[in-house]
Amino acid sequence: MSAPHIILTAGPTIEPLDPVRFLSNRSSGKQGYALAGALTARGARVTLVSGPVHLETPPGVIRIDVETACEMMAAVEAALPADAFIGVAAVADWRPAERHAQKLKTDKAGFANLKLAENPDILRTIAHLPPGRRPALVIGFAAETEADPVALETLAHQKMRRKGCDMIIANDVSEGVMGGDNNTVLVVSKEETSKIPHADKSAIAAQLAGTVMALLGNHRKV
Numbered sequence: 001m002s003a004p005h006i007i008l009t010a011g012p013t014i015e016p017l018d019p020v021r022f023l024s025n026r027s028s029g030k031q032g033y034a035l036a037g038a039l040t041a042r043g044a045r046v047t048l049v050s051g052p053v054h055l056e057t058p059p060g061v062i063r064i065d066v067e068t069a070c071e072m073m074a075a076v077e078a079a080l081p082a083d084a085f086i087g088v089a090a091v092a093d094w095r096p097a098e099r100h101a102q103k104l105k106t107d108k109a110g111f112a113n114l115k116l117a118e119n120p121d122i123l124r125t126i127a128h129l130p131p132g133r134r135p136a137l138v139i140g141f142a143a144e145t146e147a148d149p150v151a152l153e154t155l156a157h158q159k160m161r162r163k164g165c166d167m168i169i170a171n172d173v174s175e176g177v178m179g180g181d182n183n184t185v186l187v188v189s190k191e192e193t194s195k196i197p198h199a200d201k202s203a204i205a206a207q208l209a210g211t212v213m214a215l216l217g218n219h220r221k222v
Contacts, residue, residue: 005047005081006039006045006084007049007080007135008047008048009089010049010088011029011032011051011055012027012051013067013069013071013072013092014052015119017096019100019101021103026090027089027090028054029051029089031088032088034058037061037205040060042209043213046062047061047062048061049066049072049076050064051066069092070095073125081135083136084212085135085138086139086141087123087140090143091119092119094119096114096115123165124162124163137215137216139166139167139169140160141170142159144171144172145173152171152186153170153186153193167187167188171185182201184198184199185204187211
């Protein structure tokens with residue numbers, strides 16, 4: 001049996017307003033890169049679609065660099081078919097409606113009325129692909145600032161239903177998780193919820209990779 005193909009997104013996206021300004025977030029890409037490496041170590045063929053980060057590509061991983069959410073969406077679609085899609089990237093929900101070729105000259109009031117356009121919802125798009133094109137396993141990450149584990153689980157279930165994916169990996173990012181080396185996650189599916197306690201992101205990735213590969217093995221036996 002051939003190695004399962006997994007498409008994984010990681011890092012932030014940046015949405016330019018002009019050559020010097022952009023909308024983005026604090027994602028470092030560390031958890032996504034660690035997971036890509038852990039999946040490859042377990043025999044998967046991983047295509048990593050990455051926003052701008054300062055990280056080395058894990059050995060054996062095929063890396064595609066992008067900047068914007070639209071570029072990430074196009075790269076993911078081009079990498080299909082796949083056995084699994086894992087959306088770890090912190091994709092910007094919005095982008096400036098107009099991208100200026102030169103530095104925008106305006107007063108502060110002008111920026112207060114900045115017009116935005118909605119970015120593509122990558123996770124939802126992949127989860128709703130037709131049978132035969134949709135990956136067997138579609139997993140999303142949910143970065144929340146809700147420390148209460150009950151509330152965090154509720155938010156994860158809501159996102160899973162809203163996006164139409166098979167699993168959500170939820171974590172509380174209010175305490176420096178974005179950019180840090182450690183994480184704590186809830187693994188939420190329709191059937192069950194389990195917690196991976198506070199640990200180094202590489203250790204978290206190892207446990208998640210084991211779960212993903214086991215699920216893929218079950219799908220491929222059916």
